[in-house]
Amino acid sequence: MSAKLILTTLTMVLTFITVGNLAQAADMPDQVSIDAMSVLFEGVEFDHAMHTELGEDCSACHHHATGTGTTDERCVSCHANSDEVASVGCRSCHASEPFSAEHINRKSEEIYKFHIDMPGLKAAYHWNCIGCHEEMDGPTGCQDCHARTPEGDAFYHSDASSASTSGKSGH
Amino acid sequence: MSGISRRRFLAASVAGCTATALAGPRKALASGSFTGYPDSMGVLVDLTRCIGCRSCEAACNKEQQLPAPDRPFDDKSVFDETFHGGTQKRRTDENAYTVVNRYDTKDAGPVYRKVQCNHCSEPACLSSCFVNAYTKTPEGAVIYKGNVCVGCRTCMVACPFHVPAYSYSSAIDPVVKKCIFCYETRLKKGLPPACVDICPQEALTFGKRKDLIKIGQQRIQTNPGRYVNHLYGEKELGGTSWMYLSSVPFEEVGFDPTPGNEPIINHVKDFLGTVPMVLAIWPAMFTGFHLLAKKQADHDDHEHDAEKQHGDEGGEQ
Numbered sequence: 001m002s003a004k005l006i007l008t009t010l011t012m013v014l015t016f017i018t019v020g021n022l023a024q025a026a027d028m029p030d031q032v033s034i035d036a037m038s039v040l041f042e043g044v045e046f047d048h049a050m051h052t053e054l055g056e057d058c059s060a061c062h063h064h065a066t067g068t069g070t071t072d073e074r075c076v077s078c079h080a081n082s083d084e085v086a087s088v089g090c091r092s093c094h095a096s097e098p099f100s101a102e103h104i105n106r107k108s109e110e111i112y113k114f115h116i117d118m119p120g121l122k123a124a125y126h127w128n129c130i131g132c133h134e135e136m137d138g139p140t141g142c143q144d145c146h147a148r149t150p151e152g153d154a155f156y157h158s159d160a161s162s163a164s165t166s167g168k169s170g171h
Numbered sequence: 172m173s174g175i176s177r178r179r180f181l182a183a184s185v186a187g188c189t190a191t192a193l194a195g196p197r198k199a200l201a202s203g204s205f206t207g208y209p210d211s212m213g214v215l216v217d218l219t220r221c222i223g224c225r226s227c228e229a230a231c232n233k234e235q236q237l238p239a240p241d242r243p244f245d246d247k248s249v250f251d252e253t254f255h256g257g258t259q260k261r262r263t264d265e266n267a268y269t270v271v272n273r274y275d276t277k278d279a280g281p282v283y284r285k286v287q288c289n290h291c292s293e294p295a296c297l298s299s300c301f302v303n304a305y306t307k308t309p310e311g312a313v314i315y316k317g318n319v320c321v322g323c324r325t326c327m328v329a330c331p332f333h334v335p336a337y338s339y340s341s342a343i344d345p346v347v348k349k350c351i352f353c354y355e356t357r358l359k360k361g362l363p364p365a366c367v368d369i370c371p372q373e374a375l376t377f378g379k380r381k382d383l384i385k386i387g388q389q390r391i392q393t394n395p396g397r398y399v400n401h402l403y404g405e406k407e408l409g410g411t412s413w414m415y416l417s418s419v420p421f422e423e424v425g426f427d428p429t430p431g432n433e434p435i436i437n438h439v440k441d442f443l444g445t446v447p448m449v450l451a452i453w454p455a456m457f458t459g460f461h462l463l464a465k466k467q468a469d470h471d472d473h474e475h476d477a478e479k480q481h482g483d484e485g486g487e488q
Contacts, residue, residue, distance in 0.1 A: 074393055099368070099377040101361035108382050117386045123220075123373030130222065130372075142224065142245075156229050158243040 028052065036096055037122055040152030044145050054136070061128055062088055078114070094124040207292035211311035212358065213380035213412040214367060215387050216285055218424065219397060220374035223250065223273055223283035227366035227375070231269045231287075234353055234365035238266050260425065263287060265338040268350040269366060274424045282417070284424045285375070287366070288313060288334045288350035289404060290412035293434035296326035296335055304347075310359065311380060311412040312352035320346040331408055331430050352412070380412055387416055409434030 028048065035043020051061075058066035063075060067084030070076055085092070095103055098120030107116055119127065133140050142148070153159045229244035231237070242249060250273035252261055260272040269287035276282050290313045297305035297313065304319040305326070322345050327335045335349045353364035362368075363377035376383065387402040403421050404414035407430050415421070422428040 098373070099363035104378050104382075108379055116382070117376075117389060119373045122371055126371045127220075127373075155233060156226075156244040157232075157239055158245050 034125060036091060038146070039149070040155050041142065041146040041148050060132075065093070090124050091121055094119060094121040096121045098123075207380060207410055207412075208307075208309040208311065209381075211292075211309060211380050211412060212352075212377065213290070213311055213383050213414060214364070215376040215378070215383040216413060216415045217374050217376070217390070218282055218284055218415060218417040218419075219279075220372045221271070221283040221285065222372055222374075223247065223271055223281070224371065225249075225271050226369045226371065227285060228267065228269055228271060230365040230369035231350070232267070234356060235268060237268070240266070261286075262336075263334055263349065264336040265340065265348040268348070272425065274419075276419045276423050279418045282419055282424050284426075285366070286332075286334075286425075287413070288352070289332055290350075290352055291408055291434070292410040292412070293408075293436055295329040295331060295408075295435035298434075298436040298439075299325045299329035301325070308354060308358075310352075310354070312354040312358050314351045314354045315347065315349070317346045322346060329435060331427065331435060380410075380414075383414060387414060390416060406432045408432070409437075 030047075030049040032046040032048045033043055034046050052058075055061065058068045059070040059072075062068075063072070064070045064079035064082040065085045065088045067082060069081065070079050095118075097103065098118075110116075129138075129145065130140050132138065139145060148156070148158075225244045225247075228240075232240065232244070249261065250271075253259060254261075260274075261270045263270055263286055269285060271283050271285050274282045274284060290307075290311055292307070294305060294307055294313045296315075297307060300315075301323070302319050302321055304315045304317075305313060306315070307313050322337070324335075324337055324347065326347060327333075327337060335347045338345045338348055352358050353362075357364055367375040367377045376386065378386070384402065384405055387405070391398045391400055391402070398416050398418060399420055401421065402414055402416060403426060404411035409432065415426070417424060417426075420428070
């Protein structure tokens with residue numbers, strides 16, 4: 001009996017230490033590579049340190065995930081005092097494939113979940129960046145943040161060679 | 172005795188015809204209550220999110236293997252193109268199943284609107300096609316068989332959104348061309364259409380139509396002042412698979428503000444419902460009337476002749 005108690009205590013202590021270490025390890029990065037979905041455009045080397053100096057608080061980008069509270073009236077009723085989540089990266093909550101059959105089916109099954117209209121990862125990045133950049137007069141053009149890849153050039157038919165071969169064949 | 176049975180027969184046949192006449196249109200109206208397949212998919216277009224990058228146009232071009240464009244897809248000068256004396260913006264055609272147009276509004280600045288087939292629950296193109304080239308699939312797409320199309324272009328006239336285009340450039344086999352919701356390459360496999368997949372802003376939300384209606388209403392409710400209180404396509408023309416949210420009144424961004432909520436086919440359904448009845452029942456009914464009338468006339472003539480003969484005989488005496 002006493003051995004079990006000691007074991008339980010030990011486990012609890014260990015868990016606390018691990019969680020504490022994790023929290024320390026997940027300290028703010030200076031640089032974040034946003035390249036999870038880069039195909040037509042290069043990834044973005046996001047200067048996190050610079051943006052943290054600009055931003056009022058973490059919740060401006062991270063909502064309630066950093067445990068620093070939120071003032072958004074749509075979130076505050078549930079998340080005013082939410083704790084920091086295990087992983088604060090965008091991709092932990094925002095799906096990279098928000099329109100997969102699996103994701104869509106889950107959406108109509110989980111009817112009691114409030115976040116039925118959460119944007120996917122790509123939209124989450126673009127809304128956060130472009131929305132703030134418009135307010136703060138930051139860059140908003142596509143290639144101001146990420147250069148286009150050769151594949152992207154072909155996709156938009158932007159290179160001169162593809163534009164000249166615009167055959168109006170119909171089929 | 173034979174007179175009574177004839178009267179009974181006539182009464183019964185009139186009653187029967189009246190019942191058929193009443194039942195005919197009612198049955199036609201019952202089939203008109205179709206409001207779409209239960210788990211059909213759709214797209215919610217949020218005009219407030221679109222930044223006019225035209226990536227959807229590029230994605231459509233690639234997915235549907237359409238000819239290279241005259242101007243690259245990152246060229247924003249196409250937004251200044253107008254036709255018919257500045258009254259009309261770009262429209263879909265055989266080389267572009269979707270186009271984005273910019274509207275310079277008073278209150279909200281530039282608003283971008285994507286145009287493509289709205290994939291109606293009860294499509295007018297389908298109703299109007301006499302070779303049955305069109306199909307509304309359970310997934311929600313309105314697709315067509317190009318090899319069946321005879322090029323009559325009735326669907327182009329019937330479509331309330333002016334979507335089906337015609338391959339005028341093809342002299343040998345001109346057919347109607349339009350957005351098919353990427354049915355063959357994506358929708359059928361449970362994937363979102365190419366335009367939705369590429370959109371950087373999630374201006375296009377792909378999902379079950381019934382969920383999208385809820386999401387659309389929730390966006391209006393939880394973002395006061397951002398949207399006009401209307402989800403375009405939820406009820407218009409019997410409902411469309413593609414629906415729209417806007418920050419400005421829909422007529423300001425090129426939508427027909429009063430298309431009505433009745434599917435186009437309802438305007439002709441009552442008439443079309445009576446056609447089979449007329450064709451099947453009237454010939455039989457009137458043939459019956461004719462035969463009866465003729466029989467009566469023969470009978471009368473026969474009696475008359477008999478009387479006449481009898482009279483003649485009497486006269487001779």
